[in-house]
Amino acid sequence: MPDPIFEARNISKRFGPVRALNEVSIAIGAGELHSIIGENGAGKSTLMNIFCGRLRPDTGALLIDRQPVHFSSPKQAAAAGIAIAPQEINLVPALSVAENIMLGAQIGARICGGAVIDWKATRAEAIRHLHEVDDQIDPASRVGDLSKAQQQLVQIARAAATDARILILDEPTATLTHRETARLFDYIRSFKARGHSIFYISHRLDEVKALSDRITVLRDGALAGTLDPATATREEMVTLMAGRPPSAMRQEPRRIPGDAPVVLKVTGLTRPGEFQDLSFSLRKGEILGVSGLIGSGRTEMAKCLFGLTRATAGEIEYFGQKTRFTSPLQAIQAGLIYLPEERKQEGIFPLLSIVENAAMPSMARFRGLLAMRNREMLAEVMDYIALLKTRIGSPRDAITTLSGGNQQKVIIARWLMRDAKVLIMDEPTRGIDVNAKFEIQAVLRRLTEERGLSIILISSEMEEVLDVADRILVMHEGRARGIVDAAGESQESLLKLAMT
Ligand SMILES: Nc1ncnc2c1ncn2[C@@H]1O[C@H](COP(=O)(O)OP(=O)(O)OP(=O)(O)O)[C@@H](O)[C@H]1O
Ligand SMILES: [Mg+2]
CATH class of the missing domain: 3.40.50.300 (P-loop containing nucleotide triphosphate hydrolases)
Incomplete structure (x- = not known):
């Protein structure tokens, strides 16, 4: 296992009576894709939202290159190199694709001590990042006019445009077509090849198995185990997620009588x-x-x-x-x-x-x-x-x-x-x-x-x-x-x- 560039230690988080996370420790190395799987409500998004500064943990520590860090906003996390494409769409519908991506990554040019944004360079960067993820979305189109899948891709481009070295993808493929998914996977591979790391969340277990270097399973807000994607079977993943072997994985075939109205x-x-x-x-x-x-x-x-x-x-x-x-x-x-x-x-x-x-x-x-x-x-x-x-x-x-x-x-x-x-x-x-x-x-x-x-x-x-x-x-x-x-x-x- 590579040396961790990012670590979370004993993270706990409650929402009122709900214990969403309980003493979760997890790490990621350079160039690693680490998948987090678990049933609905297991705490995956909560953990990722803590990593990227959208939520604060009740207890526990985050470390980058073994140094403790505290994020009180996504901006701080982005400055430290961590960016998220969240599960829910979180864009400004009235703005263009390029503008939405730029909101994440403004390239500052320092003039006379004050930070001034170089909009032209920023825009060019935004478009470059968009094209790395998808080449069919027009950067000038209004985000509100895009399909859900395209909006998802814009969110990924926006996260990538922060020049993150740790990218968090929370259910990125749920709405994507085969073509878009294949292209996203190409992007993921090239991102990894640069030595960068990805936390990946998906309910598509075949996808998780194919992409991951390591799989961690969360159950009821706690670590349930770690699996090696090279050997893990679908049954093993489901068993660890649910805490019991699956009772059945498919329905029995049946035939509707030909005289049914x-x-x-x-x-x-x-x-x-x-x-x-x-x-x-x-x-x-x-x-x-x-x-x-x-x-x-x-x-x-x-x-x-x-x-x-x-x-x-x-x-x-x-x-x-x-x-x-x-x-x-x-x-x-x-x-x-x-x-x-x-x-x-x-x-x-x-x-x-x-x-x-x-x-x-x-x-x-x-x-x-x-x-x-x-x-x-x-x-x-x-x-x-x-x-x-x-x-x-x-x-x-x-x-x-x-x-x-x-x-x-x-x-x-x-x-x-x-x-x-x-x-x-x-x-x-x-x-x-x-x-x-x-x-x-x-x-x-x-x-x-x-x-x-x-x-x-x-x-x-x-x-x-x-x-x-x-x-x-x-x-x-x-x-x-x-x-x-x-x-x-x-x-x-x-x-x-x-x-x-
Ligand atoms: N803002 C909130 N207020 C109250 N409870 C919350 C809040 N956010 C999450 N929770 C609760 O925390 C638990 C973990 O939720 P989380 O969104 O992390 O699950 P998840 O693993 O991402 O599930 P899914 O696969 O459905 O996206 C759930 O019980 C959820 O109801
Ligand atoms: Mg979630």
Whole structure:
């Protein structure tokens, strides 16, 4: 193991009654990529936020080159060579890409003793850093107009532009396409080759295994163990994360009876530039996976079914009736619900509590004769919170006190509480730990069996689609490449279908 250039010793941190970190010690050497893995709420982001000066530890010490350091702001940490691309998007939407990157790294030119910023040089530097991470983002575009994935990349460029020698990447690939991910990995390799170090956080265990020099597992805010990526198996990682071996890692294949009623039938659906001539059907109690690379038109199709956009040709039959929803409200009233991909931006009411966030769209159901039936509402929310293994303190806490993955589960609970007949879920388990992912898949299966719910599940993770879906619609560049039974397929066969 190389000599540590950065060390954390016995770091503890509490948020009120929650002990987020308990005596955690960890180190990183020059040129090392050290991954931190753990279940949702294990304390990964809290630890990283302490390393980069966004949070202060209650107790414990940080050392750079064996000298103690204290950060009371991210600026101080950046000056010491530590920068973070955080899990949540934290950019100024109204400013340009270049300006956002420049905010992190202003090159000072000292004139007459006062610090003056050389904007031209700074801008050139910003663009250079951006291009190292991605070459398709226009530095002049407004950050608010970029996709979530592009915003993620801008955050990485901004961290890199501080000339950090320790870079912290908290879930960098959760929203990235294959192409963007591959490019980011190239960047990571070149960053390491310069002798710099990276703390890497991800729920994608294959990625962690491939990139890491060392893997540390956090469980309940404490160190659970260290693994050697060369030999560690997926099972070992999951066992250490959860504190017990996984009960199961995949759902049993099943087959929906051919005489189950068709609830949604789509014929020749077309919206030029987005998707062409899509035809498929969805049966009662069925989970139809939609697979394909990002940009294959999956989200556009979902938005159209939900009434957010109009098709120019084709037909939709909903429970045997020719239907065209002209607004989401109409769709929701008819029991068709779409859980969008970009939940963090569109989905959270940050000032409200966990229970309010979950129950908001279902409030009407709990309106009593004189007052809200609060106790019933709370009980139902708590059922789903438990079902999805969500880690919360009190349901009255603000949703922003939850870890990223646990916020996501609250939003999933919200949509499961609606009395849906057809649920379209777009990348529902992104950022969710492997065990919880399995639980969510099991819940989806149960809802289809017990309530006759039908689900369209859009996911970039072929493994997930293969595990939980009954049939799979494979899309490529806006067209259906085929519909196959999940049972007979593999990742390779799906990819082949999507690409050729
Ligand atoms: N600002 C806060 N106020 C109260 N509790 C918090 C706050 N931030 C984090 N916590 C709690 O600290 C614990 C650790 O959260 P953290 O965000 O570090 O988890 P994580 O390992 O990053 O999880 P994820 O994989 O979901 O991102 C959780 O129980 C979380 O609810
Ligand atoms: Mg986190």
